[in-house]
Amino acid sequence: MSAMDGFAEALLDPAQAVPKGLVDPEGRTAGKRFDVYRNNVVASLSRALAEGFPTIQSLVGTEFFNAMAGVYVRAHPPTDPRMMYFGAEMPVFLAAFGPVQHLTYLPDIARLELGLRESYHAGDAQGLTAEVLASLPQDSLEELRFPMVPSARLISSGHPIFSIWTRARDPQAPAPVPGGQDILIARPSFDPEPHLLGPGMMAFFTALSQAALLSEAIAIAAQTASEFDPGQALTLALSTEILEVPEVS
Amino acid sequence: MLDTTPMTTLPLAPGVGFKSSHFTAISEDPGDVAWLEIHAENYMGDGGRPLAQLNALAERFPVSVHGVGLSIGGTKALDTDHLERLRRLCDRINPASFSEHLAWSTHDVGFLNDLLPLPYTEKTLTHVADHIDQVQDTLGRKMLLENPSTYLAFAENEMSEIDFLKAVVRRTGCGLLLDVNNVFVSATNQNTDAYDYINAFPLHAVGEIHLGGHDVQEDEHGAPLLIDSHGAAVADPVWALYAHTLKTGGLRPTLIEWDTDVPDWPILRNEARLAAEVLETAK
Incomplete structure (x- = not known):
């Protein structure tokens, strides 16, 4: 039996006693000394969450966020040493977490922030620009496939998450009005940006x-929304470089 | 057969832990900073800015890859997916050094994102040596193992930390990363003498030195309790212990670590200048 055995469980559960056999220089059972590890674990994981979810933090306040992060890290400790991927269960957690259950848009804001972070670390790929598009055979463009680059993400919400996200960062931005919003996350170089999608565009890009x-x-987008404007969708796609250069046979 | 593979090709000069916010400033004015260390786990995405910055830095500076998530000191088998990611990263930039910690972080409950202590016993020694063999075989290079900062001790210890590290070096052929701040923190917390530790340390096996800042607290009995925070300037007694280390064991590549409350570049650059002065004096 080693004092290592109960170490991890006791770290995440402050109600558990310090495992036997962990001592200070006088041979006394470690108290505050064990708490240093407890604090390090929860604080470092909470810090990773705060870095990953700055908008959630600004919406609920730092103090509340830190307390909530403490609950999250115990409920969903990471399984991967890469902190850049920690927090994937945040949308599910927020939907079920009592104190914020009335903030029904929060899970989708978390999905947006996860999408931004995934985009930041996604693989590099040359996106399609207007110049490259003009060099393709124009009469057969419609019969080509244009898959999205690895850093592009699509997020659909029944809440005005683009407006909420924007206003959380800029108090001068217009107040959100009720209704769903669809978002495209694009990373032309290194910094992912969300873009509000017009009618039918979600179906188009999907x-x-x-x-x-x-x-x-x-055709699918036009069926979804009669106001779908393919020219506008293509302009957005080219300016944000979210489409791969198609293979021309 | 005599194994002559070098432990590290880092220069005998100061380096700093690289922070993304310093990217431009480092390129413009590196000062005495001759090499950079990265935390491996931050460069295990698929692309984007982190890898682009790393590629650019690796063209200009020798880079040390420092892992914080392998859990070498754990009793569980190493995460082979993670080890494979480390191999890809090392193959990508061919670093001047690879190092990891005598600590554990992964357990059945998950990855705990901290460097947790282990008892020094024959059993844990076998685990650690097997893990290091696996790492060195997979990466195809020697690694450096870093001495930990500790806040408590295991009553079950069968040997000292130094005897444990010596045995690891003997069994695996790995080198050591001597964190002088960790020595000072642990010696204070364990009520032992930091200079005795340095004098007994297998300095011939040291390929790199770490310096960093710590916080000062007390335990519930009023005994000093130093916290290895990496969030402050190097403390004066740690500079003195560092100078003693160089005098005893010779010059070593020396890293300034500053990971939390990261300061503006000129402050970190100045810490590197102080290290350069100590290195110069010890020549």
Whole structure:
């Protein structure tokens, strides 16, 4: 029996006694000395969450966020040493966490922040620009596939998450109005930015990302929303470089 | 056969722990900083700014890859996915050094993101040596193992930390990373003499030195309790212990670690200058 055996469990559960056999220089059972490890673990994991979810933190306040992070790290400790991927269960956690259950938009804000972080670390790929598009055979463009680059993300919400996210960072931004918003996350160079999608664009980009032909994606988007504007969607895609350069046979 | 593979090709000069916020300032004015150390786990994404910055830095500076998540001191088998990610990172930039900690962080409950202590017994020695063999075999290079900062002791210890480290070096052929701040923190917390520790340490096996800041607290009995925070300037007694270490064991590549409350570049650059002065004096 080693004092290492109960160490990890006691770290995450402050109600548990310090494991036997952990001592100070006088041979007395470690008290505050064990608490240093307890504090380090929860504080470092909470710090990782705060870095990953700055908007959630600003919406609920730092003090509340830190307390909530303490609950989260005990409920969903990381399984991977890469802190950049820690916090994936945050949307599910927020949806079920009593004190913020009335803030029904919070889980989708967490999805947005997870998407931004994933995008930041995603693989590099040359995105399609207007110049490259102009160099492709124009008469067969609609029969090409334009998959999305690894750093692009699509997030659909029944809440005005783009407006909430923007206003959390800039108090001068317009107040959110009720209603759903769809978001495209794009990373043309190194900094991911969310973009508000117009009608039908979510269906359009989703279809492209699932390897539809351009013509099929336009048809699906038009079916979803009669106001879908393929020109506007393509302009957004080219300026944000979210589409891969298609393979021309 | 005599193994002549070097432990590290880092220069006998100061380096700093790289922080993304210092990227531009380092490029413009590195001062005495001759090499950089990165935390391996921060560069295990698929792309984007971290890897682009790393590629740019690696072209200009020798880089030391310092892992914080392998859990070498644990009783569990190493995470082979993580080890494979380390191999890919080392293959990508061919670092001047790879180091990890005599500590554990992964357990059945998950990854705890801290460097946790282990008892020094024959059993844990076998685990640690087996893990280091596995790391060195997978990476195809020697590694340095860092001495920990500790806040408590295990009553079950069968040997001293130094005898444990000596045995690890003997069994695996690995080198050591001597964190002088950790020596000072642990000696204070364990009520032992930091100079005795340095004098007994297998300095011939040391490939790199770490310096960093600590916080000062007390335990519930009023005994001093130093916390290895990496969030402050190097303390004066640690500079003195560092000078003694160089005088005893010779010059070593020396890293300034500052990981929390990261200061503006000129402050960190100045810490590197202080290290350069001590290195110069010890020549």
